[in-house]
Amino acid sequence: MPLALLALAIGAFGIGTTEFVIMGVLPQVAGDFGVTIPTAGWLVSGYALGVVIGAPLLTVLGTKVSRKKMLMFLMALFVIGNTLSALAPSFGLMLVGRVVASLAHGAFFGIGSVVAADLVAPEKKASAISLMFMGLTVANIVGVPGGTSIGQAAGWRVTFLIVAALGVIGFLGVARLVPATGRPETQDVRSEFAAFKNVQVWLAMAMTVLGYGGVFAAITYITPMMTEVAGYTEGAVTWLLVLFGIGMFLGNLLGGKFADRRLMPMLFTALAGLSAALLLFTATAHSKVLAAITLTVIGALGFATVPPLQKWVLDQASAAPTLASAANIGAFNLGNALAAWLGGIVIAAGLGYTSPNWVGALLSGTALLLAFVAAYLDRRTRAAGRVVAGTTVTEETPAAVRT
DSSP, rough: OOTTTHHHHHHHHHHHHHHHHHHHHHHHHHHHHOHHHHHTTTTHHHHHHHHHHHHHHHHHHHHGGGGGHHHHHHHHHHHHHHHHHHSSHHHHHHHHHHHHHHHHHHHHHHHHHHHHHTTTTTGGHHHEEEEEEHHHHHHHIIIIIHHHHHHHOHHHHHHHHHHHHHHHHHHHHHHHHHHHHOHHHHHHHHHHHHGGHHHHHHHHHHHHHHHHHHHHHHTHHHHHHIIIIOOOOOOGGGHHHHHHHHHHHHHHHHHHHHTTOOHHHHHHHHHHHHHHHHHHHHTTTSSSHHHHHHHEEEHHHHTTEEEEHHHHHHTTTTTOHHHHHHHHHHHHHHHHHHHHHHHHHHHHHOOOOTHHHHHHHHHHHHHHHHHHHHHHHHHHHHHHHHHHHHHOTTTTSSGGGGG
């Protein structure tokens, strides 16, 4: 794999760290600014909203420049946002800093996915995408618990300064390692929006919202679930999240590897397994050992869906993939927000802290049904193409779309 993927992974590591580390230092931030925990929670929801808005907006604005220059700009924006968060004298300015940093998130992963896929042979595209996303998974193993520990020991401002420094390293890595390319001829606003005429692109984003959203239905409320139901101490939750991150790391690698061979069967397997694991978590959450194992499995199966879904979007919007790719990253955060909201509703209804698990199972199960619909439509489209051309499927048919 090209060394340029390392630069993309470093940027992904920084972005993943800043997205989730705020949850570990939220009490300290709230205390320093004299706001309540729910108010400080705007630093989480504001970031997610910034990703949803920033992904398509900055991708469209970036159609006038090369993808390498756009990635460098996004890393610079990320550094500015995290530096502002670290030095903010008021809660309002820190919220602004969080939103500024979040604007880089969706566009970086969206454009980065296209760049990563273009760096390798067609049969290795999903693996290349998974290597870029590896930075995000490693962030949940190392960056988030490490940043939380540093924030608790030296202050949360130090954590965000370190994250900003990671952004600088990512910027230099992109500048040095990512090959310079001209602006693609197809990279204009009209052609990028034209990709959304394909119903498969919308199906992919719906699968993203519902599939990975199922994971966040459980993970958002993992602390009360593990402390009140499984019987863990609050201090143990950090290491439980490390297990979840390890699962994400492994699932990301396996998802990329097998999606290169048989994309849709891989997606079917991951979504079916994820639905079953979330449903099972309702029972296993009552046991410390079984809860830890199930949490790791959920992380693995949940992130195993990411490379195939991102690759599916790139395949279906192959003529102009950048905006569709970035929009799909925004869909992940939209799913996170939706799942967290639905999980909160069932808890508030008095159904218990394990109830978000079956909500997540329902969401992921719905994504599985949509995956079957997408596969059926793809087979029908290819069959119609063969009739028109009077030919049969050849080796030139992209392996990613074979089911």
